[in-house]
Amino acid sequence: MGKYLLRYGVLTYLALLLVVPIGLVAYRTFENGIGPVWDALTSPQAISAIKLSLLITAIAVPVNVVFGVATAWFLSRRKMPVPWLVNAMINLPFAMSPVVIGLAVYQLYSRDGWIGQHLFAENIPFLFTWRAMAVATMFVSLPFVVREVLPVLDELGTEQEQAAEMLGASALQSFFRVTLPAIRWAVIYGTILTVARALGEYGAVNLVSSNVVGQTLTLPLYVQNRVSNFDPTAAYSAGLLLAVISLLILSGMTMLGRSGRKEDTV
């Protein structure tokens, strides 16, 4: 009896907290049929927001994947000075509020910031443009690849790499032919999480964006902007688009996770 109570209690909780609100968003979106939704999503402002979100994701994700794999490799295979500190630093974006991260980027690139002063002197627009927003997004989504890859690298051990070395492979050959294929599922998993975070980030980019409709609004910022401007159809449509992307990413990940695990069990 208690078992069932707990089981359905959990299900009800999840339903009330997740399914019902998201379902309501979907309902509200299509309240007046599909026409207004299509119009809302194809307005120049919405297109601009979609494009900017994709651009920032396209910049932040590759950088974080390469950096993340490299960092994980160094943490696992070479001696890093103060590894606990490096580890803590990588976890920082997880623990810290995105607003604080936005603030840090803002501070760094403002007119009298460390980097900002040089950029302003050279007349390079950075803060309040997509560039600063990309940097903030990179910061926020940094830990995912490292966190996914590091334990897999540790688990993998160095024997296969040593075997490759004994067979004449250089360090690079060994990495690309042996290590990378062995950790590929972790890299893909980490990449997907990074994409999800980069697309959805609100707090950090909000602080370093000029918030001009049609120019410097990403999809999440656009949703907020439409809510503030009493344009519920546009807000709901953009919000639902974000939710659908997230669901696609999640289901893709679940499927990948299944096929990946099957092959790698030794």
Add this chain to the structure above:
Amino acid sequence: MSINVKDVSKSFGDFHALRDVTVDIDPGQLTAVLGPSGGGKSTLLRIIAGLETADEGTVFIDDADVTKVAARDRGIGFVFQHYAAFTHMTVWNNVAFGLKIAKVDKKRTRERVSELLNLVHLDGLADRYPSELSGGQRQRMALARALAVEPSLLLLDEPFGALDVKVRQELREWLRRLHDEVHTTTIFVTHDQSEAMEIADQIIVINNGIVEQAGAPNELYDHPANDFVMGFLGPVTTLGSALVRPHDILVSCAPGSGAYQATIERIVSLGFETRLVAAPTSGGPPVTVQLTRREIGDLDLEIGDTVYLTAHSGRKPSARQSNPIDVSRPATAQTG
């Protein structure tokens, strides 16, 4: 290809894995590096391979100093205890790996890989993944992979250590036959003295980071340099003050000169032979004697009988005091 290791020392922290080790290996031989866990034997092998660097000393391959040569440029085949199979590659691609790295042309690679898979009896399993193979098959695949690039030296680190007894027995005989076919200079590390005795041309006994003795199996068995080697290579028992092999003790029912009087405590029949445990009248630990069936039949012994024991060969305890029976020295951090 000859191997000379000269005065090599290696420490991990304050643990001395090897101290001033000098080893000479002639071309074409199958050499066993034998010793207890943590004795330094794997470290020696990895230094020869270039996977570890010696703190001091020199490694020569064919009289060329390779101490500073990278592992991948030494032309050495290496087989790991836990196979180190490339898990995401098929058996075929595992074996072909070294050839692809060396940019051997496709046709030659195909020929060589099928030849090797045939040699290690994995012909039908080329498309399998390592996870679909048994331990013994994985190790044969690892061997084929190491042999693919035609190394002039083959090193095997406890190659059969992770396998069960029956497979281990099969594979060791098979390794001997393989060696007789390909004649590659081969060194393998083992802690199993029967494995070393059975297939090696030469045995190097390493313990506590030093070479205790090197030589042919029979030489080591019959003329051990010290108690440790004697105890490690076969069973020993103490008769009077001498260390002897249990099968080197003569049992008689009549007293003789230099014979030790003892009382039989236990008679254990092992089928083809019989083990006697006898307590010396003069005190001290019980003596173990191994007799063939025929010998025991002639004597007609029973528990409680008084017998007279003489050693027909044996050696006095050496100055270096080491306990010959207890070869499991305190386990140290580094294995091998």
